[in-house]
Amino acid sequence: MILTKKVLPRRRFLRGVGATVALPLLDAMVPSMTALAKTAAAPVRRLGFVYIPMGSDISSWTPAGESGPLTVLSPSLSPLRSLKDQLTVVTNMELKNSYPGTHATSNAGFLSAATAKWTESTDYYLGTTVDQIAAREIGQVTQLPSLELAMDIMDMVGQCDNGYACVYQNNLSWSSPTTPLPSEAHPRIVFERLFGEGGTTAQRRAALGRRASLLDWVREDIARLQRELGPDDQAKVSQYLESVREVERRIQRAEADSAENPLPEDLDRPVGVPAAYADHAKLMFDLQVLALQGDVTRVITFQLARESSNRTYSEIGVPDPHHPTSHHGNDPEKIAQIAKINQYHVSLFSEFLEQLAETPDGDGTLLDHSLYMYGSGMGNPNVHDHVNLPILVAGGAAGGVRGGQHVKYAEPTPLANLHVTLLESVGVEVESFADSTGTIDSLLDRVTLG
Secondary structure (H helix, E strand, O other): OOOOOOOOOOOOEEEEOOEEEEOOOOHHHOOOOOOHHHOOOOOOOEEEEEEOOOOOOHHHHOOOOOOEEOOOOOOOOHHHHHHHHHEEEEEEEEOHHHOOOOHHHHHHHHHHOOOOOOOOOOOOOOOOOHHHHHHHHHOOOOOOOOEEEEOOOOOOOOEEEOOEEOHHHHOOEEEEOOEEEOOEOOHHHHHHHHHEOOOOHHHHHHHHHOOOOHHHHHHHHHHHHHHHOOHHHHHHHHHHHHHHHHHHHHHHHHHHHHHHOOOOOOOOOOOOOOOOHHHHHHHHHHHHHHHHHOOOOOEEEEEOOOOOOOOOEHHHOEOOOHHHHHOOOOOHHHHHHHHHHHHHHHHHHHHHHHHHHHOEEOOEEOOOOEEEEEEOOOOOOOOOOOOOOOEEEEEOHHHOEOOOEEEEEEEEEEHHHHHHHHHHHOOOOOOOOOOOOOOOHHHEOOOOOO
């Protein structure tokens, strides 16, 4: 048999003046008569982290019963019911190195499991975070080794929390013990990082402001590509590019609203983002879907809200600021409000996971080939402890990750054990991480993939 199929490179981009658009995995990227797993187009493993601040009402978060099948979700996790088989809830994780309990050390310890040096100056010291260990291994072939996102601009300097430098509260991701990686909260700037090309951030912003649409600049390359593809791939490309266009439209609408209705300076919400918190969060999640689908990056961190946030959530019946409410003093009404906030944040994460589950990727979906850890570095916000953390893991079936289970430890267990397990799931082998004592064996099917 003579096979003449011309294979499209996996790293094929659409290019224009000042713009580059990555492509999703296409049939044309797989050589004829070759198993997908044995090609350069094989679906890749991706790792993401979503941080929520100020812990949880653990009674509303924790599923009933001991370790075993995840049969019934708790109230806080109920928005995830359609994804139950792809979830693992891990109960009684702790961050010993985050004591004394503060907001700064909760945020800093979530991905590092390290002790934050107590300082108000620039001699801060923490540890390399788990996402960056992954990025060194699985992020070196992508346009961005990792992507750091947030919902709030955290540009405070000096000390923010009981003598701890603000840098600990501002940054989830650290590429070394002395190098925090700043997060971006502005959707337009994230869009530019994903699809812009060349120049400084300011130059890219100016260039994008002068043109109607990113895709207008790669129109000729789109037309050339579509002539090379079969009908199924043409449909995939069209759908993906329409998703890019829709995200761009939403960013443009938010920018137009900000220009027409200027708001007072607000450190919690940068100018040019959607006015509603949920709209902003959904846009940031949509950008993550595009980044993963186009293989622009394989490692993402996202701070869904910041520690000490005074954001209110009137849209769900919580008009009081989050931070004061979290110091509930065992007031049942305040505890119920914290549970509402927890459930609301989970609902936004659930919508994102559903998008991943609906997006084809090779022989599965983006959710099959992506693993996300969701949770907080604080347990009970009323006492600022770091035990019994709200933690769940979603996706990763292609990496041998088991879902549909509740893993409940009888004694507090290092969160670093989960970090080591997550690294193993994406093919990154480490002997230990921070204060780890092993792995969470029930989370992984230890099989050789691809």
